[in-house]
Amino acid sequence: MDLDAYVAEHAGEWRRLDQLSRRRRLSAPEADELVILYQRTATHLSAVRSRSPDPALVARLSRLVLQARAALTGGPGFSWRSVGRFLTVGFPLAVYRAAPWWLGVTAAFVTLSGVLMWYVASHPEVPSMLLSDEQIDELVNSSFAGYYTEYQPQNFALHVWTNNAFLAAQCLAGGVLVLPVVYVLATNALSLGLVGGIMIGNGRSDVFFGLITPHGLLELTAVFVAAGFGLRIGWAWIAPGPLRTRGRALAQTAREGMLVAVGLVPVLFISGLIEAFVTPAPVPTVLRVGIGATAWLGFLGYVFVLGARAAQDGESADVEDAEPLVPTA
Template sequence: MDIDAFVATHQYSWARLGDLTERARKLKQMSPHELDELVGLYQRTGSHLAHARVAYGGDEAIVGRLTFLVAEAHGILYAQRETDVRRAVTRFLVVTFPAATWSIRRFILVSALLTLVPWLVFQVWIGVSPDAFDLTGDEAVTQAYIDNDFESYYSSQPAQNFASQVFLNNVRVAVLAFAAGILLCVFTVFILAYNGANVGVAGGLFTHVGEWERFWGLILPHGLLEISAVIVAGAAGLRLGWSVIAPGDMTRWDAVTAQGRAVGNVVIGLVIAFAVAGLIEGFVTGRPWPTSLRVGIGVIAFVAFWGWTLVYGKRAAAVLDAEMR
């Protein structure tokens, strides 16, 4: 095909590509049909440009024209994609996640009790009972744990490696607590109670020997946020399990599917909380800084998390309700 025939055959599609590109630039937003058409013409004109460079490379006018059209459309399409991604991420952070968390607030209360009650029971029991203290293990091992092992754990690796390890472990626990809810909540209840009891045992050991301040100084900087996030993940699992126990007017499969999509957003959002908790545990908890500073950082993270998930979550839920009306 000679160059005149090539131009005559494709000039309409090139002109249409130019029109759609200009329209997208002015309106900033296009209908799905127009966007599909723009993508198709962009891809087709890109192949025309490749052909023109090989067959008509000496004709700078046609190659230049097609290069300009493809470059302009490329800029519009990728800018649109980046805008859509930013918009989706922003909406998830300010509406979807906090609203989903607010929707399971009653299950968060249950999850908190399942975690904190065993913690309190074991910490008080071991803290005040010599017999309970002796039952925790060999005296030499227990003393080494109190004197050195518990604290040295937080500085046992380079901070970035330790933070990554903690983050991955916390995400694993959260996903397990969530997924286990499908089994009628039983395993989620066990995971929450077990985690709470473990922390309670550690706290009880330190309390028994009069070093409770050192325990809280090491556990609170990262633990306030970390344990909060685990509690919320457990609440998501409990909500999922409750949809099996009491599906309402829906079939159990439909109820689980619907709740899985809804509370699954909670678990996805918690990844951010676990990342922050991991950074605090890796870069703050084990540092030789004043206890007030380390705990203060933990308190700030704690307040920000609950403000985001519950205080702001109530407002986000209202936004979603208004949109659905």
């Protein structure tokens, strides 16, 4: 192959492909031209590699082919259409399909922490084995309620948000090993059970439930969703099913886990705002609990209504199954 003659013959096509693949919007004829030039350049690249593998030319043509392919498939660029699909299909569908997992986690957590609260509250000697009388008195009469007013609300909201987001991330990331999720849930259930039991045992159940319920409904549900989905990821490689390999099952479930992780960020942000601004607010408890319950029921309605609709329509929560964005007029 005469490389110089080959380059001279096709250089114009390559320049045109480079121009088209850099444009953000294409007309229908330009999109057709882009497809044709992409196919031709891919053939040129194959010919150069097999007959006269010049490193510089191979690198140039490889870049052109990859650039054109990204333009045809939409690439990773921002799109409001993708955002809309994520909010109305991807996230609610992923959470909806994982409902047996996170509802099971919810039941186990509530049962364990509830039993611990009852046991600690009905056995006064148990707290004394773990805390001094001064520590118990401080927790009951000041530190538990004071926790919600110790910092400025905006700073407290950011602190709570990042802490809960990290907790949810631990559950999702550790799910492939299963045991880290169980450990995180167990330690939090033990902590909640101990504190709740001490408060209830000392006649402060109204303070405990009045402060923890407004934000806890949404906050704990988000954590349970993360934990349930983390366990689902772990189970995907333990029991992938008859139609998928372990690698494929793990990859698909992990991709859905990424959707859940992104979707839980605003959910935890809202729960953080409630905890910082609503939980300690000097208003009747029924109002504070009502605000928290409304946000919680809104989230559940969003997940189950949109998730069920997407499931009935045969949609997929896997990001690889999303419809590619083709540049058109």
